[in-house]
Amino acid sequence: MTSGALPEPRDDQHERRRYASGRQYELRRGDALAVVTELAAGLRWYSRGGVQLTESYGDADIPPGATGITLAPWANRVEGGTWHLNGKKQQLDITEVSRNNASHGLLRNASYALVSESEFSVTLEAPVFPQHGYPFLVRHRVEYSLAEDLGLVVRQTLINDSEGDAPFVLGAHPYLRLGDVPSEDLTLTVHADTRLVADNRLIPRSSEPVSEDTDLRPGRKVGDLDIDVALTDLEFDGGIARHTLSAADGRTVSLWQDATCPFVHVFVTREFPGRPKAVAIEPMTGPANAFNSGHGLGWLAPDESFTMTWGISGSTT
DSSP states (O other), X not given: OOTTSOOOOOOHHHHHOOOTTOOEEEXXXXXXXXEEESBTTOEEEEEETTEEOBOOOOTXXXXXXXXXXXXXXXXXXXXXXXXEETTEEEEOOXXXXXXXXXXXXXXXXXXXXEEEEOSSEEEEEEEEOOBTTBOOOEEEEEEEEEETTTEEEEEEEEEEOSSSOEEEOOEEOOEEOBTTBOGGGSEEEEOEXXXXXXXXXXXXXXXXXXXXXXXXXXXXXXXXXOOEEEEEEXXXXXXXXXXXXXXXXXXXXXXXXXXXXXXXXXXXXXXXXXXXXXXXXXXXXXXXXXXXXXXXXXXXXXXXEEEEEEEEEXXXX
């Protein structure tokens, strides 16, 4: 399966194929099709009525630019990979060498085990074992489902199996598109009042009202944008914040998130393979470097769990 082409129907030969992203789970409901991967419990494909609504990648590829992966026990970055727990320095592995940060959590390269599966849904789970920099035992459970009214719904749950309180930020990293419409021709609308001001390592240092390129409330043409920014003070309507890419013909694709996710990271890049521009819209419970700033950082008591919910919907006709 490559970007822009529908997946092949599932059959015995298809099931025996090998994928760099592990086992593939196909969900179908009406005209909706989603493909979820064993690797990082990622979203590799989502379409409605044959219209591709997320960026994808080939069978032999791992997710480029973290396409579609889920993020735990932190999203985005930890500055220098260091933070302090009860006064003791914790050192995480540096996974973003160019900026000297620990990036995108501890399960980016993990295999998620199957918990349950049906025609419309799949639930996967992976543990984070105690280790240097994160001395906690937690489980990340991810449920994808196709709902008649909401489109694709994703529930990410973190469960603390430790004997002490465990810190966390949850997030996801989907890239949205609208069929064959060049993303640079789409209009991006995000109803957020505040942006986090980051340094050249993408670590937030302050916040301020959105302005110029970061004010996406009136809608901005993607071709005019070159941003990598976290936004907050989102507009929630009925407990849901919605971020939308719109085409000139009226078609739309939206990522929505519930009130457990008060942050969204918007990344418009020229580096996605085969695409002049691509748009990542990342729901997050906290921003980058929350382990140090405490901003948006959650803590789970022993045996406690936390669930964030987000999804993708579209008007494709």
